[in-house]
Amino acid sequence: MVKVALTSGTASQFTDGKTEVNVTAQNVRQMVAALEGKFPGLGTEIQQSMSVAIDGVILPDPFLETVNEDSEIFILPKIGGG
Amino acid sequence: MNEQAKQFKFVGTRPIRPDGVDKVTGRAMYGADLTLPGMLEGKVVRSPHAHARIKSIDTSKAEALNGVKSVVTAADMPEAESKPVAAGEAMINFRDLAENVIARHKVFYEGQTVAAVAATSNEIAERAAALIEVEYEVLPHVIDVLDAMKDDAPVLHDHIFTGGVTPKPEKPSNVANRVEFALGDIDAGFAAADIVIERKFTTEPVHQAYIEPHAVVADMGPDGKADVWCSSQGHFMVRSFCAGLLKIEMSKIKVSAAEIGGGFGGKTTVYLEPLAIMLSRKAGRPVRMVMSREEIFRASGPTSGAAMTIKIGATKDGRITAGDATLCLQAGAFPGSPVGPAAMTAFAPYDLENVRVVGFDVVSNRPKVVAYRAPGAPISEYAVESVVDELASELGLDPIEFRAKNGAKEGTQAAYGVKFGTIGMQETLEAAKATEHYKIPLGPNQGRGVATGFWFNIGGESCAGIRINEDGSVSLTEGSPDIGGSRASMAIMAAEVLGIDVAKIKPSVVDTDATGYHFVTGGSRVTFATGMAVVDASKAAIDELRARAAKIWDVDVDGVVWEDGHAKPASTNVGDFEPMSLAEIAAIANKTGGPISGHADINAKGAGPGFGTHICDVEVDPDTGFVTVLRYTAVQDVGRAIHPSYVEGQLQGGAAQGIGWALNEAYMYDEDGKLENAGFLDYRVPVASDLPMIDTILVEIPNPTHPFGVRGVGEVPIIPPLAAVNNAVAAATGVRFTALPLSPPAILAGTGAGD
Amino acid sequence: MAKQHITTTINGEEAEYLCEAxxxxxxxxxxxxxxTGTKEGCSSGDCGACSVMLDGRLVCSCLVLGVEAEGKTVETIEGMADGEELHPLQQKFLEEAALQCGFCTPGVLVAAKALLDVNDDPTETEVRYWLAGNLCRCTGYDKIIRAVMDTAADLRGASA
Known part of the structure; x- marks a missing residue:
């Protein structure tokens, strides 16, 4: 099981307000698929327009990174810059 | 090998930049400097209305004009599909991008492109543009962000329903999206506070105001292949957007990066490029298009203006207990303001248990905003840093100590969720406090302000190639347009790794056919991410050089090490060989397997967050309200300064832009929704006589994920100036201002001296 | 409209061109x-990127008509270096990193040279006001001002 933290905004849209959800996954790809299964639309939203931060490192294109129960995982908007 | 632990030979030195001589002699080629045989000049027809339906477009008179070779309207362009794409700062919809390039059914702001024409001279093109007849049905418009949010506001887009709220709204709205970030319990936090300050702030849209106008030369042949030369922050972005908008395969579009005359985020999208390709395709000749300064103001950039409410509580002993912010940001005509990063950065410099930030992305009849240096952060952090300063003042605490007491450290969970790794927020505060500047006594009508700033910085895709030439010189290729001296940094990093003189390395920003995809030059990412690719490519070249030496010595490659630009036996057990220099190995490369090179194609992760603290002294003329900046110091954690002069330059330039934002710059509209100050005379960016010297202090807390410790540096320095100036003006006048710019009339209105 | 034939001197060489009025x-x-070293940033005389010398006077070339150069001398950035030898201002701008994107640089250099031609010991304030018509959005002017003053000091030292 991995713990995934969501912003309160994302949570109110997809997870009935829960800002922390648990899914079974060994990498980000599985995690996103599991989130989509549990909360329809959330996985698509993550793939299209969000970043995943794992242990403090923000990943704009997460996919293959491994995750485990000790990982600190946050879903947040994509960041660009000027 | 831990590069960070070593003493450096080139990193941290200040060699003359490789592109320097071309730039001081006028030889450097920018966007508008290319002329091709048979080249036509292109002009754009723009909407005179803030909001209108396009009833018809008649191009026949223009097409009949002698010398006109092609005309383009939206009818010539493929219909774009609705899908999100990353455009510099935020995600935007591809269909919106298409409409921003050329309007299809409606115009959403004054200056939006409606048609384009190419002719044999500028003069003919201008006459032809004037002959294109567009019939409009003018619609009610809305300019201000709060007005646009009202229930009875004219709605720009029937298909926009506020996102981020449940249940999904039934009526379309100008509020495109709502974001929210929260930690802890703000009600409990405010209940625990001894003092709570709540204020409403506004900021005006400001333009990136690069001095070089947008410019492109496009040449599409009958074989359907297009060559594009343009000034942009990402020629791969140009290729990708043009390919998508025009439905052309990417391999058929080659984009070359002209020298770029400033961007600051404003050149992270396309305006003219797809039009130039279409005009060229229809005319069968190359087409050049250059924006006028007026067009730049009316139709490109700017960044958002905002209306914000900030509430912060603290205990008597100076501990912040809660922060609450509501941010309403103008997106311009299409969704995609930087409200997300604005919300995430608002309280990021602080270690807070209870935070809530709610943000709204709001469309109105203004040009679509595009990235501007740390998009969103200067806006939200200006408001928060102004309230933080007022709290410190009310509590009788030193503003730097108050910030240090509440400041983020390694392990702090930012309001947007992520825990910080190694960061330098506290170190910048300490360095600022220790400056002479902070101790200089002030005179009458003078005030000192302090503010901090935070920006994420990003990584992303970059590639690099190192080719070892036969004579031992090195050609370095990469694809990040160089705005502020990044080729110098790339050469320095390659020299450091290869162990050869930096002058032996010639770095080039090559075209889209010659290297792999690069994300835009933006997000303060180039020295970090492209630098990482350069280091990896250099190491790959070294591995090949070692392998060649091993062949020459007839030993195993593991027995060869690379030190100071030479292959050496790893130990006496390997054998007694004279070290071979890079040049010696290169000279006989043909005999050992052919040319030697190293390449790296990466998606860089682990950009280190950046923090800065600025100190600003001002004097406010009590009679005129004019603010003079007396002294300015910018302190920043830069991770590692590869070429310190250009790092200092980033701090100084960012500070100057922030000062302009604070004091002078604003978009002004008339009642019809037309921009009134579309020129440098009326939109006043800081000039040399407006500013003092800008002192810099480079704090170096290396980013552990970069081989040399690099953090992005370009964006942080535009964040603190807004509040530093505002806080200095408050100290000088005793009035807490809550609106930018701090123009003389605004100051006089606030101090009552103008009555 | 018939084009006008203009004879002028550009960077020390006689030049002819045909131009519309x-x-x-x-x-x-x-x-x-x-x-193309002379740059266009605004076409309204506000940014200084097109600064050139016309008969020894600093002008924005976007505010001068081509026909007005008849019989006059024009000096542009391309004429500042003597072959491979850079003008001391050009050299100092490189050494002190007084440019970032480089787009304003030709105009700044032409304007700065015009200043040093009439004032070999300008104060910081004098340099700032002299260059107030040359917009730079990248540098915050700090390194530009220093480079001009340092060049002036070098030139005074060399002639002392």
């Missing part, structure tokens, strides 16, 4: 003479 000197330099 309404064409600016900036357009003529860039499009007809092929000297």
């Amino acid at each position: 309404q064409e600016t000197l900036l357009d003529v330099l860039r499009d007809q003479v092929g000297l």
Whole structure:
């Protein structure tokens, strides 16, 4: 099981307000698929327009990174810059 | 090998930049400097209305004009599909991008492109543009962000329903999206506070105001292949957007990066490029298009203006207990303001248990905003840093100590969720406090302000190639347009790794056919991410050089090490060989397997967050309200300064832009929704006589994920100036201002001296 | 409309061109003479990127007509270096990193040289006001001002 933290905004849209959800996954790809299964639309939203931060490192294109129960995982908007 | 632990030979030195001589002699080629045989000049027809339906477009008179070779309207362009794409700062919809390039059914702001024409001279093109007849049905418009949010506001887009709220709204709205970030319990936090300050702030849209106008030369042949030369922050972005908008395969579009005359985020999208390709395709000749300064103001950039409410509580002993912010940001005509990063950065410099930030992305009849240096952060952090300063003042605490007491450290969970790794927020505060500047006594009508700033910085895709030439010189290729001296940094990093003189390395920003995809030059990412690719490519070249030496010595490659630009036996057990220099190995490369090179194609992760603290002294003329900046110091954690002069330059330039934002710059509209100050005379960016010297202090807390410790540096320095100036003006006048710019009339209105 | 034939001196060499009456000197330099070092930033005399010398006077070439150069001398950035030898201002701008994107640099250099030609010991304030018509959005002016003052000091030292 991995713990995934969501912003309160994302949570109110997809997870009935829960800002922390648990899914079974060994990498980000599985995690996103599991989130989509549990909360329809959330996985698509993550793939299209969000970043995943794992242990403090923000990943704009997460996919293959491994995750485990000790990982600190946050879903947040994509960041660009000027 | 831990590069960070070593003493450096080139990193941290200040060699003359490789592109320097071309730039001081006028030889450097920018966007508008290319002329091709048979080249036509292109002009754009723009909407005179803030909001209108396009009833018809008649191009026949223009097409009949002698010398006109092609005309383009939206009818010539493929219909774009609705899908999100990353455009510099935020995600935007591809269909919106298409409409921003050329309007299809409606115009959403004054200056939006409606048609384009190419002719044999500028003069003919201008006459032809004037002959294109567009019939409009003018619609009610809305300019201000709060007005646009009202229930009875004219709605720009029937298909926009506020996102981020449940249940999904039934009526379309100008509020495109709502974001929210929260930690802890703000009600409990405010209940625990001894003092709570709540204020409403506004900021005006400001333009990136690069001095070089947008410019492109496009040449599409009958074989359907297009060559594009343009000034942009990402020629791969140009290729990708043009390919998508025009439905052309990417391999058929080659984009070359002209020298770029400033961007600051404003050149992270396309305006003219797809039009130039279409005009060229229809005319069968190359087409050049250059924006006028007026067009730049009316139709490109700017960044958002905002209306914000900030509430912060603290205990008597100076501990912040809660922060609450509501941010309403103008997106311009299409969704995609930087409200997300604005919300995430608002309280990021602080270690807070209870935070809530709610943000709204709001469309109105203004040009679509595009990235501007740390998009969103200067806006939200200006408001928060102004309230933080007022709290410190009310509590009788030193503003730097108050910030240090509440400041983020390694392990702090930012309001947007992520825990910080190694960061330098506290170190910048300490360095600022220790400056002479902070101790200089002030005179009458003078005030000192302090503010901090935070920006994420990003990584992303970059590639690099190192080719070892036969004579031992090195050609370095990469694809990040160089705005502020990044080729110098790339050469320095390659020299450091290869162990050869930096002058032996010639770095080039090559075209889209010659290297792999690069994300835009933006997000303060180039020295970090492209630098990482350069280091990896250099190491790959070294591995090949070692392998060649091993062949020459007839030993195993593991027995060869690379030190100071030479292959050496790893130990006496390997054998007694004279070290071979890079040049010696290169000279006989043909005999050992052919040319030697190293390449790296990466998606860089682990950009280190950046923090800065600025100190600003001002004097406010009590009679005129004019603010003079007396002294300015910018302190920043830069991770590692590869070429310190250009790092200092980033701090100084960012500070100057922030000062302009604070004091002078604003978009002004008339009642019809037309921009009134579309020129440098009326939109006043800081000039040399407006500013003092800008002192810099480079704090170096290396980013552990970069081989040399690099953090992005370009964006942080535009964040603190807004509040530093505002806080200095408050100290000088005793009035807490809550609106930018701090123009003389605004100051006089606030101090009552103008009555 | 018939084009006008203009004879002038550009960077020390006699030059001829044909231009329309309404064409600016900036357009003529860039499009007809092929000297693209002079830059166009605004076409309204506000940014200084097109600064050139006309008969020894600093002007914005976007505010001068091409026909006005008849019989006069024009000096542009391309004429500042002596072959491979850079002018001391050019050299100092490189050494002190007084440019970032480099787009304003030609105009700044032409303007700065005009200052040093009339004032070999300008104060910081004098340099700032002299260059107030040359916008730079990248540098915050700090390194530009220092480079101009340091060049002036070097030139005074060399002639002392």
